[in-house]
């Protein structure tokens with residue numbers, strides 16, 4: 001009986017000890033989450049720098065150095081002049097051709113820019129897909145013929161919009177296209193481009209890098225996901241998930257790394273496991289412009305790189 005009591009007391013003490021440390025850890029992680037949320041809230045505002053500095057100071061991370069300086073430069077427009085002549089020779093001839101752009105900041109803002117790895121020439125991060133049927137009036141350069149995403153969500157751009165981009169390449173389908181099937185897929189994509197209830201984003205709530213938009217999600221849209229979806233309707237997956245695309249080169253990764261460094265300060269094993277799991281899911285769930293660039297179903301037929 002004595003022995004049993006002793007074991008019981010020991011068990012109670014052990015349990016109390018465990019739950020105390022579990023709740024300590026939980027409250028520490030909750031604090032990190034709250035502080036990280038403050039950083040995300042301020043991104044794309046003038047207070048971003050101060051928020052990142054405060055986080056770095058508290059947790060010994062390097063957000064300002066690894067991400068903040070880039071973001072500041074891209075906000076102040078020092079990445080490119082944007083004053084280039086219109087690309088008058090950019091071709092619009094192949095139904096279903098995919099267009100990628102990069103270089104200077106685009107209409108859709110910096111989020112898609114810093115969410116994309118820019119590891120290859122052109123720095124491509126924006127995309128659209130041409131529907132020739134919307135070009136019935138060849139003289140109307142402003143016709144909405146490019147299915148993409150704009151600041152309100154899935155939508156359209158025109159030939160005029162694309163002629164003013166800095167770096168552009170055109171990728172044609174390299175397989176025998178079934179025209180009826182393509183038209184059907186484009187019509188299904190039109191439904192998405194005209195959705196009343198939708199939003200633009202790579203991440204839900206714009207900048208929550210921990211909650212990226214899933215391919216299956218029908219509310220959040222970004223440009224490359226619209227292009228991917230059109231070909232998904234057609235029956236082809238243009239997200240190559242190519243190992244040539246290095247997700248550790250994107251701004252979002254740098255934020256995530258800092259977040260997990262703060263969250264698991266004493267265990268590099270836990271930290272690396274969390275970061276690697278995030279990267280693997282990102283590669284699979286997101287479709288970025290460079291992944292489309294390396295699609296085996298598409299071949300580059302035209303390109304101009306001006307910066």
Ligand SMILES: [Ca+2]
Nearest residue numbers: 095132133183
């Ligand atoms: Ca068509």
Ligand SMILES: [Ca+2]
Nearest residue numbers: 239283286287
């Ligand atoms: Ca992918």
